[in-house]
Amino acid sequence: MRVRAQMSMLFHLDKCIGCHTCSVACKNLWTDRKGAEYMWWNNVETRPGTGYPTGWEDQEHYKGGWWRDDKGKVHLKIQNQPMGLARLFFNPALPQLDDYYDPFTYRYSDLFTSPQGDQQPTARPISMITGDEMEITSGPNWDDDLGGSGTYARNDLSLDGVDPEIRQQMEEIERVVFNYLPRICNHCLNPSCVAACPAAAIYKRAEDGVVLVHEDKCRAWRMCVAACPYKKVYYNWSSGKSEKCILCFPRMETGQAPACAHSCVGRIRYMGVLLYDADRIEAVVHSPDDELLDTQMDAILDPFDPRVIAEAKAAGIGDDWIDSAQRSPAWKFVKEWGLALPLHPEYRTAAMMFYIPPLSPVMSTIENNLARLDIGTDEHDFELFDQLDKARLPLKYLANLFSIGDEEVITKILRKMLAVRLFKRRQSVEGFVDEATLAALEAAGTTPEEAEAIYRLTTLPTMDERFVLPPYHREMSIESLNDPLVHKGQVGVGYLTPPTRGA
Amino acid sequence: MSGNDLLFVVVPYAAFVLLVVVSIARWRLHEFTVSSLSSQLLESKRLFWGSIPFHWGVSLILIGHLLALLIPRSIEIWNAVPLQLFLLEATGMALGLWALFGIVMLITRRVQVRRIAAVTSPMDAAVLGLLLLQIVTGLWIAIGYRWGSFWGTSVFVPYIRSLLTLSPQPELVASLPIILKTHVLAFFAFMALFPFSRLVHIITLPLNYLTRPWQKVVRNAPEPYVYQPSADEFLTKKS
Structure with a gap:
């Protein structure tokens, strides 16, 4: 076991209102520069939709991520190593500016x-x-809220496998459905941008898992841009360097949440430490599709397990980081409660940002100018609980986004969230919890205590509960590399050498 | 000192010193500026027809020139068979035309595509012009002074070797036709411009990509570190 720490962001999609405050906060802080105008390190997409850059999920076109061959070997989709060198002069998979x-x-x-x-x-x-x-x-966000056109939703690749009849219905104005998908760099455990960089300019920080481009080392071979399946590495056309989301590490190092999370109006974002086993990354990457999600979840370690704690300490992770991992909302949502999933795990990069899939209303049809819910004529106290197949957002669609098409995984999560909702509704509206509700909780695999905890962290968390940021101890890393007194005289506002474009 | 001495002794050494000193200085002091400055994001279709022929054509021809310098005897022996000489010359000619096609595509792209013009510096214009001159004079020599790979080993190789062994003999090239001299001087200009332009990306060819592991994880401190200065050390430490 080799324990490493990862700063992980969690997106509660049920709470996202698509206001783009996160994108604007990020833009103002990082990408309001020449050459970076088109970059949105954080963007919010309307889904179903084609996203940004257009159609980024089409890996046959953009060659992002990894693929597993019949013998179980895993390859970078864009290139093998000799091809990487041969294509320095021209990269056929590179997105064009107009794709953004x-x-x-x-x-x-x-x-x-x-x-x-x-x-x-x-x-x-x-x-x-x-x-x-x-x-x-x-x-x-040209296609924000579907931009008044059926084209965007129709071309969403994640609708593959959704019943054609349902797809047809989704285009009717009364049945149109969408949710929002905020995206930043996933700071993967097996990043394909790092693997694709011929210059070895991209790396993952061991202490917190942030994936960074070393701007001095970048030589504009631009393989990373195509190799990232999430299209979250961007090429600055003016400076001739690749850039990407840095998870606001200068903010995290000073105890502040990343700007996107900090500014989130819907308070959908959570930040926390996840401990993971670096020795298991290899197994995750090589698992067949149906085991991929489980092995990735297994690589995340229990911060309360004494063995994990001992190994973490041996690996140089301090008590304060372990304490932070134990209080981490990411740990709670992802592992303890099992409510959150990575985006498109089939890309095999082991993405480490997690999403709680959204609930949606029941399908309805318009009859005589009245909406009729499509849940049959029986008495339904628990609306969707047993009829998730009637949810407006098809389960298959969510499964294609978050669980490699496995609807069971999504159903389990949505049922648990519905159970929490039923439980709290009974409590607050009727003042007591009846047997049927308790049975629903049990059927969803949860308990009143857990439901209460999920409810509290979902709806009432304080800033400190949403963002559990470990102390970074920058002073220690500075001391290990520099004389602190010399270092003190070298820091401050401004550049030692301005980042000018080379001739 | 004659004009010939100036052009074929002082200029090459000056260019070489610039190449080495400025390249190292730029790398160490302003590594951020070392980049191939790809413009593929802004325009891709015409780059395909320009970049690939140009890069492969020029690289292979450069390797050919280098071989002539390193193993002139082997080249001469190879060329002793007329068919082999013809093959070599034809290959060189084809590569040269390929490179010419590529650079013409690249230049027209720079001029005609507005987005590319927006990221074109005067240095880019100088580099492209110089490379065009180099390729055109090279082709001219190949056509006008046939069988260059045959006579080149006895005309240019001794001169270049005299430069490399620090006993320059400019008289070896003094009586050559102007077009041959231009070709050689353009290369010296290329060396001089190299460290100041985007040409530096040539020495960044990332060959270690072939052998490096896929992933790269970097630790801030080499190992768990606790700083515990003794009282003495703390007091005597100089800033």
């Missing part, structure tokens, strides 16, 4: 300098790359 969008601004000076006339002057849109006037044909 052409970043634009407006020529506001026109408002002041245009001659007097009968019409109000207009600020014309211009490209932020060329400065030329342009027609805006796409932009960040």
Whole structure:
């Protein structure tokens, strides 16, 4: 056992309202620069939809992630090593700027300098790359709330395997359904961007699992951009360097949650430490599809297990980090309660950001201008509890996103969440919990105590409960590499050498 | 000192010193600027037709030139059979034309595609112009002064070797036609521009990708570290 720590973010999709505050916080902090205008290290997609960059889940096109051959060997989808070198001159899988969008601004000076006339002057849109006037044909969140078009949802690859009849129904205006999917870098255990970088410029930090691009070492071979199945490494066209989400490590090192999580209006995001066994990554990566999710979950270690604690200490993880791992909301949601899943585990990168799948209303049909719920004529006290197949968002769709098509996994999670809801409703509306509700809790594999804990952390958590950030002890790592007094004189605001584009 | 001495002794040494000193300085002081500055994100279709022919064509021809310098005798023996000489020359010619096609595509792309023009610096123009000159003069020599691989080993190789052994003999190339001289001087200019331009990406060729493990995990401190200075050490420590 080799214990390592991972800072993990958890997204409670049931609470996401799609306001994009996270994206804006991130943009303001990190990507409001030349060459980075088009980058959204954090973005929120409307799903079903094609996402950003358009169709990023189409790995036959973009060649992201890993694949497992018939003999059980695992290969990088984009290249083997000699191919990686042979394709330095041209990378066939690289997304194009227009797969994201052409970043634009407006020529506001026109408002002041245009001659007097009968019409109000207009600020014309211009490209932020060329400065030329342009027609805006796409932009960040162009397909927000499906953008009034059936095209985006229709082309969502994760709808594969959903009953064609249901797909047809989803396009009817009364039955349209969508949820939001906020995405950042998944800071994977088996990152394909790291594996694809010919220059070895990308690495994973051992102490907290953050995957970073060493900007000095990056040589713009741009394999990482295509190799990341989540398309979360971006190429800065101005500086000639790849960039990605850094999980706001400068904030975490000073005890603050990442900006996206900190600013989240719906409070859907949680941050915490997960301890994992680095020796098991190999097994995770090589598991067949039907065991992949389980082996990944097994690689996450119980921070209360005395053996894990001993091994963690031997690996240099301090008591305060272990304590932090024990209080981690990520640990609770992912392992203790089993409510959260990684996004697209079939990419075999062992993504370490986790999602709680969303509940959705019951399918309904419009009859005589009245909505009729599609749950039959029987008396249904527990609405969807036994009829999740009638949920508006098809189970198959969620399964394609989070569990490699396994609907059982999703059903189990949604039933548990519904059980918690029923339990709390009985408690607060009727003042007591009846036998039927307790039976529902049991059927969902939970207890009143656990349901109460899930409820509290879902709806009433304080900032400190949502973001359990371990102390980073930067002073120790500084001392181990530098004389602290010398270091003190070298830090501050600004650059030692400005990050200018090379000639 | 004659003009010939200046061009074929001072210039190559100066270019070489620039190449070495500035490359090292740039790498150590401003490594952030060392990049191939790919523009594929902005335009891909025309890059395919430019970048691949240009890079492969030029690299292989450069290797050919290097072989002539390293193993001139073997080249001469190979060329003793007329058919083999013809094969070698034809291959070189094909590669040269391929590279020419590539660089013309790259130059027209830079000029015609607005997004690419937006990321083009004067240095890019200089580099592309110089490479075009190099390829055109090379092809010119191949056509106008046939069988270069045959006579080259006895004309250029002694001169380059005299430079490398620090006993320069510029007179060896003094009487050559102007087009041959241009080709050689353009290479010296290439060496001089190398450290100042995006050409530095050539020395960053990541060969260790073939052998390195897929994953890379970096620790902040080499091992669990507890700093416990003794009282003496703390007091005497200089900042």
